[in-house]
Amino acid sequence: MLQVLLCGGAVVTLSMGIRHGFGLWLQPITQEMGWTRESFALAIAIQNLSWGVLGIFVGMMADKLGAFKVLIGGAILYALGLVGMALSPSTLLFALTAGVLIGAAQAGTTYAVIYGVLGRQIPPDRRSWAMGVTAAAGSFGQFFMVPVEGGLIAQFGWSNALLILAVIALVIAALAFGLREPGFGGTAGAAPQRDQTIGQALAEAWTNPSFVLLLSGYFVCGFQVMFIGVHMPSYLKDFGIAPQVASYSLALVGLFNIFGTYIAGNLGQKMPKRYLLSGIYGLRSVVIIAFLLAPLSPWSVYLFSAAMGFLWLSTVPLTNATIAQIFGVQHLSMLGGFVFCSHQVGSFLGVWLGGYLYDRNGNYDMVWYLAIALGIFAAVVNLPVREQALVRKPAAA
Incomplete structure (x- = not known):
């Protein structure tokens, strides 16, 4: 169990840590290349949509072939996407590399794949805790990697910084060796028992109201975190806040989410x-309202980042543990992929609308208001979720 936790946490630390810093590249890339903010935001929005849609099929592969092969492929795609992001001469190629390629890489190196391994290898009475630990690792990645990425940009320039990150991303392939599962790919041990086909699992999930409600809440999670994560640096710079405040604020989000996700995973047991x-979704709306009403200063930014960070990825272990609790772990990566696809549709809209409405209105006000309203919506739709495990009738002889 310890090896799975350490390697899974390290993979998520790198994968999530790298992607959480992409907002730092918005202004240097758009200013040097002469692109609009919307063009950069669209590429990152495509990245999130690609991550979500491809995550469904990657989840199916991970459930069938095991996480090892998927993680190797994901690491290679991540490196190629970062290189393409650094060298793209046009917005089209930038959207294909920063968007489609890196999105596919994230689908194969983040929560759906890693949580599938945890679900199969960790006992149910420790599963929510283990998922919280792994989500905390992703938060540590944000806390650690965002300042590192900011330093790389300042020291080597934005293009060379991306090339350095491409080399770092390949470490994920080495960590994959610690996540090989019994019964997959010729490794010793018994293969997981399966009493459902993919079609049966999908039919069961999509006719279950709780699954749809979890999808709806996760959509809101994606909208909020990606709007803030990508557009916060530019929002602060528009008000004359020093650039390093944005880097520190994103790092604070990661730092406090280490505690938030770990506590959420524990409380979920x-x-x-x-x-x-x-409660998490409702508190997010309260925190955003307080941030917008308070006078903007570096300290108000830091307080907002700490409070939002505590709530940032706390939904991840709780949502995935609920899916495992209701439907079991046979097809957990696939079902987690569907739920995460909803998250990424929200991410697409949060990132793209941030750029579109800024270019149209000259400010981010409308997107902030949407984030507040959606948080209230998510708080309401999660209340009727039924967490009891489904009791399936034995298959006919």
């Missing part, structure tokens, strides 16, 4: 997860 999810 003891309390109804639907109440925790509802």
